[in-house]
Amino acid sequence: MTVSTLQEAIAGQAHRQDAAVVFGTSARRERLTYxxxxxxxxxxAGGFAQQGVRPGDRVMLRISSSREGVLALLGLIHLGAVPVSVKPRVPGAILGQYFSMVTRQQDVRHAFRISGHGLDELRLVLRPGPPPEPAPGHRDGxxxxxxTSGSTGMPRPIPLSHRxxxxxxEAIRVVAGMKPGHAGLIALPLHHDMGLIGVLTSLVQGIDLVVEEPGAFLxxxxxxxxxxxxAESVHSAFPDFMLRYLAxxxxxxxxxETPDARLLGAWRTVFCGAEPIRPQSVRTFLDAVGPWGFDPTALVFCYGLAEAALMATSHRYVDAGTGFRTDGPVTTACLGGTMPGLDLRVVDESGRDCADGEVGAVQLRGPTLFDGYDGATDHRATWFDTGDLGCLRADRLYLSGRRGDRLSVNGVNVFATDIEQVAAAFPGVAECVVLPYGESFAVVVVPERGQAVDTAQLAGLxxxxxxAAPERVMQVAHSAVARTASGKPARGHMAGxxxxxxxx
Incomplete structure (x- = not known):
């Protein structure tokens, strides 16, 4: 049966007696059949309707990984309301101002788990009696x-249609080979697109789902x-930092203990994206999980962004030779070809298609794109400039970095992420953030515990x-690295x- 809306798709899996959703932490979990x-x-949904929420109303909420948080989101969607997901924090911004901005931009009248700001604060009330049918809706609604996370400025709204x-x-299902009987693990925050779409994908596909509170999982x-x-087959998603942490x-x-080769033997897909994928992270991860039965081909490198709902390209890992490309001091992950139905091109400043291997602006077009920050741009026909720079090699995408992360020093263009990759491998460096500074850039390093970094030698390297020489190399404590709610360094705030x- 063809469905038009998210609420119809999720309700269509309600018959699966053999599938379940598990919420909680390692200390306390709750299991619910579909x-x-x-x-x-x-x-x-009935409880929200009793509190005055109507189809089409926009409701601001902070989505948690708890049963209550997920039920609030899905209940609002079932009712035909429009959840407006906000971050729990924004670097350098006062939350009150942030919420007031969202309220004004989205014409919000109700909020869940957000107090004040002149909004009607909703409670999660499960109304007894026969549950209402999913609200009718339009595929383009x-x-x-x-x-957005606000890593380079104030967050921007991304309206996503059911389509x-x-x-x-559906594209994720095809790449993963996902089907009923499989299982999904989501241990990422649900205010981030990787966690949110991961949960929705599992529910739409009718597979077992474990939603783990991120802090408890770590x-x-x-x-x-x-x-x-x-499990028969397991699908999940881990950014690069989680590969290193899990290793x-x-x-x-x-x-x-003696590694149990069955522990990870059923894992079929681990999507890896959201931040640069480092070869050292992948090597360390695969060495650590191999004895536990993990198949390296379960790794899927991907390029995604909230404006594309989530995934735009994917590359299933085979080996380091095909998974990475080395150019000079920098090694870049192969992010693969585009998802079904999506167009991708790389263009120069004049809008001309770049030649194979030539770095330019990455642009997308297709039915899984959002409707523009204004909510009225049809990116099925209009190209969306992602703000990322990269190149295509044999129709496979390799990212260089964000346009705003490209630094020009005495006519030499370098990317902050490339410098960070080299600096992070320097002895004693636990983390590195490169920021524009003066006429050049600064290299900000967090040293390993109990170690000091030779800043002069690092600058020379x-x-x-x-x-291009850095104007400054400085050591800071881990706590000095400001982060977005998604865990990324807040470059704009730190540069200020x-x-x-x-x-x-």
């Missing part, structure tokens, strides 16, 4: 609105992984590798701090 969960979604979300979910990942040991935890576990002399 029929029971669908009944609660309908009851939540808005399913929900996400706000865009369902189209991307503290005790083995407990969540053991929940899925006997450390799995190595520690292997020192305590960067100058030799890139032909650096100029003001308040960084670190």
């Amino acid at each position: 029929p029971a969960f669908a009944e609660q979604i309908g009851a939540a 808005i399913a929900f609105v996400q706000y 865009a979300v369902l189209g991307n979910i 503290r005790r990942p083995m407990a969540a992984l053991r929940l899925l040991r006997d 450390a935890r799995m190595t520690e576990a292997a020192d305590r 960067v100058a030799a590798d890139f032909g 701090q650096l100029e003001q002399g308040t960084l670190g």
Whole structure:
């Protein structure tokens, strides 16, 4: 049956008695079969209707990984309201001003788990009685609105249609080979598109779903992984930093116990994106999880953005030779070809298609794109400039970085992310953030615990590798790195701090 809306697609899986959704942490979990969960979604929709929410109303909420948080989101969608997902924090911004901006931009009257600001604060009330049917809607209607993380400025709204979300979910299904009987693990924050679309994909496809609170997963990942040991096939998503983190935890576990080769033997897809994918992270991860039965081809490198609902390209890992390309001091991940139904091109400043290997602006077009920041631009016909720079080699995408991360020093163009990759491999460096500074740039490093970094030697290495010398190399504590709610360094905010002399 062809469905037009997200609420219809999720309600269409309510009959799956053998599938379940599990919420919670390693200490306390709650399991609901799909029929029971669908009944609660309908009851939540009824509860919101009793509180005055009507189809089409926009409701601001901060989505948590709890049963209550997910039910609030799905209950609003079931009712035909439009959830407006905001971040729990914004670098350098006062939350009150941020929420007031969202309220004004989206004409919001109701809020969930957000107090004040002249809004009607909603409660999650499961109305007893027969649950309402999913609200009728149009495929091109808005399913929900996400706000960007604000890494380079104030967050911007991303309205996503049912068409865009369902189209991307279908493309993800095809890439992953996902089908009923499989299982999904989401341990990423749901205010981030990677976590949110991951949950919605699992529910639309009718597979078992474990929604793990991110902090709890990072503290005790083995407990969540053991929940899925006997699954038929497992699908999940981990950014680069989680590959490194899990490698450390799995190595520690292997020192305590003999690795169980069945623990990760059923894992078929681990989407890796959201930040630069580093070859060292992948090597370390695969070495650590191999004894636990992980198949390297389960890794899928991808390029995604909230404006495309989530995924735009994908590349299933085979080996390091095909997964990465080295140019000079920098190694870049192959992000693969475009998702079904999506067009991608790389153009120069005049709008001309770039030649193979030539770096230019990455642009997208297709049915899974959002409707513009104004909510009225049809990117099925109009190209969307992603703000990213990269190149195509044999129709495979390789990213160089954000346009705003390109630095020009005495006529030499370098990317902040490239410098960070080299600096992060320098002895004693735990993390690195490169910021524009004066006529050049600054290299901000967080040293490994108990170590100091030879800043003069690091400056010389960067100058030799890139032909552009940093104006400053400084060491700061880990806490000095301002981050977005998604965990990315807030470059814009940190650059302002650096100029003001308040960084670190």
